Amino acid sequence: MKTLKYRRPRGTRDIIPEEYELRERLLEKVQKTIRAYGYKFIITPVFERTELFIRSIGDSTDIVEKEMYTFKDKKGRSFTLRPEGTAPVMRAFLENGIVPPAKLAYVMNMFRAERPQKGRLREFWQVGVEAIGVKDPLVDAEVIEMGYSILKELGAEKLVVLLNSIGSIDERQAYKKALLDYINEKEQDGSLDLCEDCKRRKNKNPLRILDCKIDGPKLKDAPSLTEFLSPESLKYFNEVKKYLDRWKVNYREEPRLVRGLDYYNHTAFEIVSEKIGVQDTLLGGGRYDSLAEDMGGPATPAIGWAMGLERIIDYFYRIPIIPGPFYFVTTVNEFSKGYAIGLLKKIREWKIPSDMTFEPKSLKAQMKIADRLNAVKAVIVGEDEIKLQKVRVRDLETGKEELVPEKDLVRIYEEYLAERRKKGLI
RNA sequence: GUGAGAGUAGCUCAACUGGCAGAGCGCUGGACUGUGGCUCCAGUGGUUGGGGGUUCAAGUCCCCUCUCUCACCCCA
Structure with a gap:
């Protein structure tokens, strides 16, 4: 190929007419369904004050530690290209005085400075929904069921909802401590030697150790998160499952499923397709009841998910014939x-x-x-x-x-x- | 960020242990002077991703760099 002077930045894609057409059709379908569930669409700025993401996502998460596109403006204020949609949407909800309960949805591009691979880009598009202001197992179930239905409509195959409750922040905190105590004890008596990754996870996200391919199996008799959930949390979780059963959503309880971002609590879920490769998560989300308050707003429970557009397109959509002039x-x-x-x-x-x-x-x-x-x-x-x-x-x-x-x-x-x-x- | 593989015409790919850079598709034109798709014929097409090095000679070997792919970390 002749050497061009300029090429697109790493991990980005040009949406050429064929793909543009395909996206339009796909989005039309998705938006129609989302509106059928009572959502309204919004768009927030591509960049926000860096602080918004650090405080809401959590300063020790991978996103904040190594994946943000951050820059300073002429007055030295720090801004960041949005790496996800939930925090900006919640910010917009609060700032515009939108009255709860509110169902907000978006189609926006996100930016994360990761090493690109199949189904993972530096600039990528997400369709997301946030049901703000209602705390009821029915909403959790409705949000999950909607995501499940959308993926089915789009032609995704072998879908499974992975479901877990990660409890309240306090409950999770207590569990984290118990888990760490357990691990430390075993390390001290020499019966456990964690892999390099897990040594790092101990400080960052200890719950993930349970999911490690190497160390996970060694921790069979470790305390489980479920034991630390309050009766209320358990009851809530059971009701969510009850409604999912009623709506015939194919879910599987996944006690090791945790969310990477700090603001999540209670219901956590992912929808994966067993048909595709390693990046098999088509949609992920959860409940985040404390985010509004963390941002200085009134306590407002909320739950939502985000779906990666490119993953859907890559795996389930074929190139359409673009209509020409009549x-x-x-x-x-x-x-x-x-x-x-x-x-x-x-x-x-x-x-x-x-x-x-x-x-x-x-x-x-x-x-x-x-x-x-x-x-x-x-x-x-x-x-x-x-x-x-x-x-x-x-x-x-x-x-x-x-x-x-x-x-x-x-x-x-x-x-x-x-x-x-x-x-x-x- | 870590590890591995790859990059040759607009696209898909050839080129034996270093020895004249090729094919198919596409594109342009013709067979058919006012009629597309099928067929046949001709033409067009390249600093072999970029830079440096070894060699009489580099697409091929070495180093650096960019990009892609795959996996890890993590996530949509």
């Missing part, structure tokens, strides 16, 4: 071309997608372009047609031609639309 106007010489540009303008005033070539080209070459663009009809304007005050309309699929007066172009277009509608193609 009419492609072709000419045979300079005279007919002069006539045709007038006709083209008229067609466009009728708001019918249309185009033609301006460079002098043979009719054959023009037809070829029409075909390549996926045009529906070629409109041939030749001297014979002009003499008859008509145009020749050639159907590019069937090859059938008809000689009609100009204004029939509107009728032909409308008939085509009606036909497509009848077939449910629009």
